[in-house]
Amino acid sequence: MNMTKISAGFLPYKVINNELYFLLAHPGGPFFKNKDIGFWSIVKGEVESEENLLDTAVREFREETGLEPVKPFLELGNITQKSGKVVHAWGFKFDQDIKSFESNKIEIEWPPKSGNKINIPEIDRLEYFNFNVAILKVNQAQTELVRRLKSLLA
Secondary structure, eight states: OOOOOEEEEEEEEEEETTEEEEEEEEEOSTTTTTOOTTTBBOEEEEOOTTOOHHHHHHHHHHHHHSOOOOSOOEEEEEEEOTTSOEEEEEEEEOOSOOTTOOOOEEEEESSTTSOOEEEEESEEEEEEEEHHHHHHHBOGGGHHHHHHHHHHHO
């Protein structure tokens, strides 16, 4: 039985000197340590059974950043990633200081198939990027979410 994974998340933005900047997250851990272009993501996570999509986005943003999302939320629809995962997203204006963000920790097996478990932050970096840089850095399927938010705000 094919169970499509569904995630929900946020693409925060801010405006500096009339230019839009998008907040993206870099995954933590040794596998992603030196990976950059195409590896950043919106802050998102998998929907738990019976959980509303927007509630998932709020929960994941709090867990992965330690920060509070700010209403109003702008509906960006969904995209399907290469893995088949469907990602639902919202944007919101976010001017808070992100330097103090604190991600939750997750346990992974490292190196793979070693039986050795390590704890890593789910996100190791949060950064704002302008449109041209954001569409380079973000997961390829998620570029559509960046484009949608940019056109909604145009």
